[in-house]
Amino acid sequence: MATQGFTAPIDSESKDLENNSDKATESLDNHNDEEKFEHDHPEEAAAEAEAQPKGPPPGGPPGGPPPNGGLQAWLQVLGSWCLFFNTWGLLNTFGVYQTYYASGAIFTASSSNISWIGSVQALALLLTGAFVGPVFDRGYFRYLLVGGGFLVVFGHMMLSLCHSLWQAVLAQGFCVGIGAGMLFVPAVAIMPTYFTTNLGLAIGIAASGSSMGGIIYPIMFYKLIPEVGFPWAVRILGFTVLATILVPITVMKMRVKPAKIRALFDPSAFTDGPYIWCVLTCTIGYIGLYVGIFYLSFFGQSTGTTDESLSFYLVPILNAASVLGRTVPNWISDKIGPLNVITPGALLMGVILLCNLGVHTSGGLIATVFFFGLFSGIFIALPPVLFVVLTKNKAVVGTRIGMGFAIMGCGVLIGGPAAGGILQHSANHQNWTGVWLLGGLCPLAAAVSFVLLRGKVGGFRPMVKV
Structure with missing residues (x-):
């Protein structure tokens, strides 16, 4: 009985060794074939290499499981906080813009028409976020940060030059909204690759940036208007976005691409x-x-x-x-x-x-x-x-x-x-x-x-x- 109990594992181990040996031989043959192909067809090999997906390797992270702490992990929380600060934090500020635009200081429009600016901005964020997910999954994390940050800053600079409703819809509604949508998804999606046990805490801290943006940006806007006027008030908000967006661009790093693109x-x-x-x-x-x-x-x-x-x-x-x-x-x-x-x-x-x-x-x-x-x-x-x-x-x-x-x-x-x-x-x-x-x-x-x-x-x- 005891002998029979150990026979199966030994036989199984022998079969596994044989299979591994066969796989190693097959892998070596494939490697030799690849080297021969690259030698005989250098242009095709280069094109094939260029077509291979770049970025972090799919599947599990190269350094093991998520660290659940440490300097690098908490720097991602800081970066995500800045992204929330400049996405939902900006959208939560629109109430002060609605009040200021309604005064007629920049252009004359009804309350209903003015609210289209904020509505388009929020809709652009939500719709863009739905399309950005697969882009993030393919490893283009830094492109999203740079592109989204540029659009949010550029939108503020263009808003400072606006003198009509349709110009404000384009600058603040579409440009800032689309840029914010490109930043919002990476702010959330990066967290599970660095945290598992502390994920709720990490996301909660990062998400508090949206509320803080909704506190700081309206006060800045209101205090700056009488001091420097609307154009420079908006530009200073844009420079604030630029300074805080440089933080995630500098410190955030994608550890791993998802095994499956959504x-x-x-x-x-x-x-x-x-x-x-x-x-x-x-x-x-x-x-x-x-x-x-x-x-x-x-x-x-x-x-x-x-x-x-x-x-x-x-x-x-x-x-x-x-x-x-x-x-x-x-x-x-x-x-x-x-x-x-x-x-x-x-x-x-x-x-x-x-x-x-x-x-x-x-x-x-x-x-x-x-x-x-x-x-x-x-x-x-x-x-x-x-x-x-x-x-x-x-x-x-x-x-x-x-x-x-x-x-x-x-x-x-x-x-x-x-x-x-x-x-x-x-x-x-x-x-x-x-x-x-x-x-x-x-x-x-x-x-x-x-x-x-x-x-x-x-x-x-x-x-x-x-």
Whole structure:
């Protein structure tokens, strides 16, 4: 019995040695054939070598598993922080631009038309991000950093020369938006190659750059305008982008290309009922989300609820509150499930926006801005977590996230211009009741839809993690 127990491994080992010997001989023969081909056909061999993919090797990282710490790994977090600072941080600043443009200092346009600038900017970021994923997977990481950084800086320089709405749409909407989309995906995608056990912490620290950008850039803009004027204020913001973008270009390094390049489009997504349901629900919620982001600052100034100074500071207050809304709910969702967190978040966001119907003091507006920032952070941070949870085939998660955000961009495109159009439908162009009804009812409708989705996925029992 004992002898028989060891016979199989020994025989198996002998067969493995024979197989390895055969493979080694075959590999040597192939190597000799390759050398002969290169000697006899140098032009074809050079062309074939040029066609081989460049960049980090696919599969596992050359230096072993992710380090989960150390100087090089935390430098990637610093670089990603700067990328978030100059992507979503810039987009979160648009509320102050909406207020300033509406004053007529640069050009004359309706609130609805002005909001197209911010809507196009956000949509360009989301759509570009969906296309950038496969480019990143092919190893063109540094090209994305340099190209995206150039477009964001160039867009600011061109914006400083603008004197009409269409020029601002091209410079701030398309140019800055596309550049930000090229930077956003690398900021997230680089993290899993350096962290596994500390991944949540690393991404959370990096993502805080978006809120910090939404605090610093509006204050810079407001303080610089009276000192140097709009053109130089925007140029100084552009130089700030340039200085902070040089950090990731200098310190960030791609360790490894993904073993499989993600697809741009997953047709099976449209047959996945819960996933599509979730995407459409988030799109409806995004309509209300961007009504608040674009118009809370302008609401304070145009109604006289706040003075000019405080109206500009409402945007930093909103983004400071969103720091908690973008981090703590993700941690809670690990405990009780993302649907159980985003559903009350959407409900409370809608209620807060409706509360603006009764706001007539600066203190009341500051309170609604703060709580909107807090609960809107939930709606910004959790959709990608939901997409991961609702996608059974994890091999297509990256594609599903890109598709989801591309569709949700339609909500961004609808929210700002629709609210601006409603605002104009009154004798004095102050139909704020209609604006806040649109902004509040869309998240409430999303909350109801999330409840129904939760029932379909995990039932209606209150203590189920979904």
